[in-house]
Amino acid sequence: xxxxxxxxxxxxxxxxxxxxxxxxxxxxxxxxxxxxxxxxxxxxxxxxxxxxxxxxxxxxxxxxxxxxxxxxxxxxxxxxxxxxxxxxxxxxxxxxxxxxxxxxxxxxxxxxxxxxxxxxxxxxxxxxxxxxxxxxxxxxxxxxxxxxxxxxxxxxxxxxxxxxxxxxxxxxxxxxxxxxxxxxxxxxxxxxxxxxxxxxxxxxxx
Numbered sequence: 245x246x247x248x249x250x251x252x253x254x255x256x257x258x259x260x261x262x263x264x265x266x267x268x269x270x271x272x273x274x275x276x277x278x279x280x281x282x283x284x285x286x287x288x289x290x291x292x293x294x295x296x297x298x299x300x301x302x303x304x305x306x307x308x309x310x311x312x313x314x315x316x317x318x319x320x321x322x323x324x325x326x327x328x329x330x331x332x333x334x335x336x337x338x339x340x341x342x343x344x345x346x347x348x349x350x351x352x353x354x355x356x357x358x359x360x361x362x363x364x365x366x367x368x369x370x371x372x373x374x375x376x377x378x379x380x381x382x383x384x385x386x387x388x389x390x391x392x393x394x395x396x397x398x399x400x401x402x403x404x405x406x407x408x409x410x411x412x413x414x415x416x417x418x419x420x421x422x423x424x425x426x427x428x429x430x431x432x433x434x435x436x437x438x439x440x441x442x443x444x445x446x447x448x449x450x
Contacts, residue, residue, distance in 0.1 A: 272315025
């Protein structure tokens with residue numbers, strides 16, 4: 245019989261339920277995770293990044309929910325995503341940031357001497373994605389799209405809040421995350437982002 249342990253935020257999980265996404269969510273919302281989850285991320289993340297770097301399109305990189313972004317990004321990075329890019333960024337970039345927060349040793353020798361080696365590895369892959377996003381496949385569709393499965397609130401093996409709804413997270417989303425998404429949407433339609441009024445609950449991020 246599989247023993248369940250309360251080892252995740254807002255849900256009882258077995259170790260078989262862990263994914264790099266759900267572990268990153270723990271780090272984003274709680275600032276850390278258990279030693280066992282840290283060891284799991286140390287093993288699982290290099291496999292994901294090697295697959296992404298080898299064939300980014302096959303790996304299907306996805307955008308992250310804002311509650312992940314606000315938990316692992318610096319204020320400068322978060323403002324960049326909201327005001328200039330108008331979206332929350334790729335999941336794998338934020339997973340890399342979580343690995344740096346946890347100070348997990350990076351096995352890729354290309355980035356071993358960097359202060360944030362996982363994030364530098366993620367940046368390298370992101371540059372490849374930017375190049376591919378400008379190209380079309382044989383059917384005239386973008387090689388890389390950041391719009392798959394939007395809104396991307398449900399990730400990992402944490403079950404949806406409602407049956408059949410994969411876009412609702414199994415944990416309550418912070419009000420700041422919803423406000424960040426709304427602000428990014430406003431910024432995308434605004435010619436001068438300096439004219440935007442930052443809601444009070446978001447001023448700590450800007």
